[in-house]
Each structure stands twice: as structure tokens, then as C-alpha cells.
Amino acid sequence: MKAATNSEVRMNNRRRLLRLLFTSGEMSKQDISLKLNMSLSTVNYLVKELMENELLTTGTQLGSTGGRKPVCIKPVNHARYSIGAEAASDVVRIVGLDLGAHIIARESYPLAQENTADYWRKLGELISEFAKKNKIPKNKLLDIGVTVGVTMQDDRVAARKEKVQEYVFDMDLARESIGMPVHFRHGTKMAAVAQCRRNESAKNFIYIYLGAKISGAIIYDGKVVDFSGINGELGCMLTLNPSDSVRVDSIFSRKILCKKAGCKNLPEFFTKVKEKDPVCTPIWHTYLEQLTLFAHDIFCLFGWPIVLGGSVSPYIGDDLAFLEEKVHEYYAFEEIPDKILSVSSLGEYGSAVGAALVSINRFFDSDI
Template identity: 30%
Template sequence: MERGSTNRDVRLTNRKVVVNTLFHSEPMTKQDLVIKTGLSLPTINYILKDLTAQGLITQGEKLDSSGGRPASYIQPVFDSGYSIGINVSENCVRIAMSDLAPKLLSKDKSPMAFEDTKEYWTAVNSLLKQFIAKNSVNPSKLLGISLSLTSAITLHEEKASYFNNQRIDQLDLVQVRNYFDHDITITNSSKMAGFAQAWGAMETEDIVYLTMNETIGGAIMSKRDVLNFSSKNAMFGHMSIEKDGRKCSCGKKGCLDAYCSTRALTGLSGTTLDEFFEGVDTGNPAYQAILEDYLIHLAVGINDIRVIFDTDIVIGGEMSTYLQRYIERLQELLREMNPFGDPGTYARIGKYGEYDSSVGAGLVHNNRRLSS
């Protein structure tokens, strides 16, 4: 025990260990839990009683595969609480509702150009209210609502800085919250998107998460937690991959963002992403050449990240939906570039796609529920 820690600290730590083990694994017996956590049976019993009283776990029975007596196992009640996350990006508002798993239960997307005006935020508030009504959300189960801003570079209690056409603008978060009828927590989208991805990843405890939208962000995840060296770390979109290359939204040249953001692709093709990928599928040679060039630049960026972190790299965001079908080509390029002979399969597509930042935003409330 650390000096100064109290019995209460120890109890909270033990509870966190039990909750993390239960909510990140298949249902297990009490004995499994003792083995996995290293805690004593009386401690486990005490915590399980508390979690049952809170409605977070229930008991079930699972048939023994060897034909013996059915074993009693502990089942997390994932649908005992829901959270809602709103992600506002340059051209779109995405709202998602997820449970404690977190499983994406409902989603909605509305094309809407971002602007920091009363009209815009009032419209987002209306979308949220429609979403809540449409999904008949039970207020007693709603843990909270969060908002995330895709191009935020720093986020404090009262102000956020974000990229806006080669300028860094300030957003008054107190004012933004005032436009909503519900209490809104404001989070960093990339970091929380990474958190959503890492939450259920038992097998891969350390990952780098790349969220690819109009701009590219990311998160470095270790043991399911975000590594925050500074507010600007993991802004992978602004890694320099071409000296004196294309102009980037940050005002500099040659950043990954200028080659691999959705904005870069739609800017080059002069089409929407749907139209562009339809063109690729129907054999448009100009679009196919653009895509190949896109994948090469993306591979350069991902290869650099791999060399630094040597972890799996998970791709999320709007672009991940389209890249799903070209992941093998990307992996081939990565394998060719890797200096250590690593297979390119270390890069893969994340599970929440374009809703990653929305699901991730809601996790703040899931965490609060599970740790209180």
C-alpha cells in the first residue's frame, strides 16, 4: 500500500480492478475472478454484493461443457445505462447512443457545415432532442451526453482551440453548453475515439489509434488508457511526410493531413467520397491513380508510427468505412516499407467506423457509472 493511501482508496482500487475484469471479459465464475484479479474471496464477495445492488451485474448459469453441474457465473448488465455522444465535424453532425459494453445501439448523421454561431448550435440541440425522442431514451438510464469536436487541438474547461481554414480559432465552451437543453460534457474526439476502441480490446492492450476524418487525429492507448504527454500529442495528421509538399490546413506543407484526410481526397477528385469510391469501383483510371497515391502516402505515415511505437495501429473515422475494402493493399505497402519484416496486418480497421468519436465521447459517462 502506498504511504498516505486510506482504506477507502484500497476499496476503490479493488472495485476498479473487479469492474474492469468483468466488463472486459466473457462472463466468468467467482473463482475465475479470484484467479484473474488476485483478490481474496471475501473482498470479491463484498464488491460483487455492491455491484449487484447497483444493478451493474447479475448472476446466471452456464452449462459445463464436460456435462457436469452448471456453474454460476457473473454477467455484467451492459444495458443498465446508456450514453449519448455528439461529434461535430467540419461537414457533419453524428450522434450515437451506446450501452456500457459499449455497443453502438443507435446512430444518426446530418450533413451540416460547422460554424460557431447561435444558429448552428441551436440546430445541433434540435438534432439531439429529435434523436432522444426517436429512440425513446429512458431518462433514468441515460448516464450523460457528451460533445466532441473533431478538429480540437486543445481543450480546457472554458475554451477549445480548433483549426479553421489555416487559422486557430477559439470556441467558448461555456457559451456552447448554454445552447443545449441538456447538460453537455465536452471531450476531445480523437482521444475518446481511441478509448472506445481500446475499451474492449483485451488481446491488444497497447494500440495507436488513427481517426481519419476531414482532419487526422489519434490517440496512443496503453493498458486501455490514453497516454497524454501534452494536449497536442498524437496529432498524427501534422506529421511531415513530404518536404515542401502540399499545403496543409495548419498552414505548413507536406503534412499527412494534406494527403490522407477525407478533405484531401474530395479536394483532389472534386467529388464526394461516395462518388469517388464508386468511380474507383467502376474502373475510372484517374480515380484509381488518386487512390493508389493516397494509400502510398498513408502507408508512409503509418509506417513511421509503427517504427516509433511498435504497436498495432487501428484506423477509425469516416475514412475507415471506405478503406475497409482496400486494407489488403495498404497492408501490402506497409509490409514492403517495414524495416523489420513485420507483416502489414498490424494495421487494421476499427470497430465503430465514422461513429468512433461519438461512441468515445459517451464513454466519459460510462466510466463514471462504473467507477462510482
């Protein structure tokens, strides 16, 4: 194996230092040295270089037992900004992050998705308006991340046997029409990336996205497994009822949920559920029962915690205890964790957050 050059070692050390500070916040040079197993002289050199690039600055002054008081090194979160957008079936969700991955703004805009130049041009305009409204300087804006509901494989669309319109996505047309540097990713994988960064869950868990479609991701050791491959396509699974062989998508899609109830959108549907509407309430209870069985089967496969995200997830909170109880009831073994299910705090914006995070990670990995 070829040994790394001095330049490569220095670049890797710089990446590690940046990731540490922008993830963990300010700390002393001594703490940086200990956490990264890096000599203090190397830390001093890198800190000086990154301060000159306006990515780091001095922070809190610490106490001292004698001599000069040490000063923490602080990341400059506003040094760069990243925008992520989710191009969902009937809405565009946009999130702005600073370099520390803090959400500075988020908005949703009704826009029916179409595989046309006009649609992608409008999406580009929405992103530009979002940046202007939230005073994000163009010279500090990283590449735009956009997520789509089609499966991506190695930066291309995975070909499906079903040639239906909702699976059609012309990446070249979209990139040209948006009119700014952009990268495209699978929506669910990006939501899982965002969940990993939030550090709310175990290192190993399953992420289930409940939105216009149902999809998922496998997270092992804090990372999404096979980041750019075809996996976690839960919606493509078939139900086990031989007389009704349908894909799981047809059970958990929010569009079908609303269609069954005759509602325009989820807020209308769940308002009626709260009012104990005789049509919507049993539909929601059936959804929960089916979700319980599905979560149980996923847990049987992996034995890992399950995080629920996507546009339906914010409405599950009140029923989470019921879901947990039923999964425990169905499970065949006596030993089972007290808590299996949780709801992502990112809700419907997880996908957009993940897309923005990719640009931040790319920036840290670049030759800054």
C-alpha cells in the same frame, strides 16, 4: 504515502468488480475472487450491495459435483446508457451504448459545423431525438460526450497560431446551448479510446484517424498516452518537399479528396472509384501511395502496428493488402511483422463511441 482508508479500499474494490463484469461478462463469485485477488467474503458483500443498486443480477446456473449449484453473477447492461456524439465539419454522428459498451444504436445527420449557439442547440436537439427514438430513459442516461475536431488540452481548447474559423470553438457557448450535462473531448483521442476497448489490436499501437483532418494517438499498454495533452497531431506535420511545404492535413483530408474529384461526399467519390472513373481513380491511387509512405514513416518511428480509423477507413479494406505490401517493400530491415496495418471495425463512428465510453468510465469511478 498515506494509507487508504477502509472506505477508499471498498470503493476501489467495487470499481474493479464492476469493470471486470461489465467488460468480461457474467462469472461465478469464485472466478471473481480469483481474478481480482479478492476474498470471497468481500466479493459476497460487494455483489449484494450492487444487486441492491440494480447493477448486478443472477445469471447462469453452473453444474455442481455436489451440494448447491453455484450461480454466475451477471452485469445489468441496461442499468444505464451513454450517448456520444461527434461534431464533425459537415455531419453529426451519434452513438448509444449500454453500460456494457454494446452499441444499441447509431445515426448520422447532415449538419455543417458552426461556432454558434444555433448550431449547438440543433446538436442538442438531435441528441434528444436520438434518445427518444431509441427509447433511452432520461433517468438512466449518463452525461453526454461530444467530440470536436479541435485539439483539447486538459479540458480546454489548445490555442493555435492559425486563427482560422475551423479551429475556433467556444466551449462555454456550446455547453450552455446544448442544454444538458455534457463533456467535450478531442475526436481522435476518443476514437483511440474506443479502439482500446474493442481489444482488436496489440497493447501497443498507433491509431491514425483519416477524416476531415488527419490526426492520431499513441497507445501504450492498452491506454492512450497523455490522454488530455497535445500529441498525435499528425496533420500538423510538414511534408519533406522543400518546394511544397504543406501540412499533412492537406494531403489526407477527405474534404480535399472530394474537392479534387469534384464530388459532394465520400460515397459519391468511392462509387466513381469502383466504376473506374478516369478522374477519381487516379486521385485515390495517389492518396494510397502517399498513405503508404506516411504509414511507413510512422512505423519506422515506433515499430508498432497501425490501426486506421475515421470516415475514410471503411473504404480502405479492398486496398489494405496493397498498402501492407508497399510498407514492407519500403522498410529498410529484413525483420518486419507480417501484419502492420489494420482497419478499425468502428469506422467513422469510433469518435462517438469513445465519447460515450468516457461517461461509462466516469460512472464506474463515481461513488455509485
